[in-house]
Amino acid sequence: MxxxxxxxxxxxxxxxxxxxxxxxxxxxxxxxxxxxxxxxxxxxxxxxHEIVPELLVQVGSLGTCVPNRDVKRDILAAMKSAEALSELDVGQSAVSIGGRVVALEGIEGTDSMLQRIVDCRN
The missing domain is CATH 1.10.287 (Helix Hairpins)
Structure with missing residues (x-):
């Protein structure tokens, strides 16, 4: 059949x-x-997170290195930019140096964004 x-x-x-x-x-x-x-x-x-909440990262430093004031400023600047970027649904990563955002992820992806920073710094 x-x-x-x-x-x-x-x-x-x-x-x-x-x-x-x-x-x-x-x-x-x-x-x-x-x-x-x-x-x-x-x-x-x-x-x-609803099934295995212990998999979530806890608030605070993940390693032994505790960020100083300048690093915290960079983290905050990158976080604000990444959050704004996520609203546009075009990327989810940002890099900040000296309190200034120097790169945002676009369609090329995170690896290419990071390579762009390396290329600009050389």
Whole structure:
């Protein structure tokens, strides 16, 4: 016996919409489209922090090096820029030197952004 599966027009339109969102958006748009698609089929999507909260990084220094006042200023400047950048869904990284943002991640990705800094400093 042969089973034939036929997608309904509604399913086809839903999939087409998701594919369009995937190819036209950044990382946040891709993630949102994927979650929306899964939830439209009744799948619950939860964050990893809701299942294994101990995987989250704790507030404060992660290593033995404690940042001084100047480093904290750079961290704050880069964080503010990265947060603003994330609103545009075009990148998620920023580098600050001397309290001034010197690089923002674009479509080229983090590695290329960091290489750009190296190239400019040489």
């Amino acid at each position: 042969c089973k034939i599966y036929v997608f309904s027009i509604k399913d086809s339109l839903r999939i087409s919409k998701m594919i369009w969102q995937l190819v036209s958006g950044g990382n946040a748009a891709i993630l949102k489209a994927s979650i929306d698609f899964l939830e439209s089929y009744g799948v619950s999507v939860v964050g990893a």
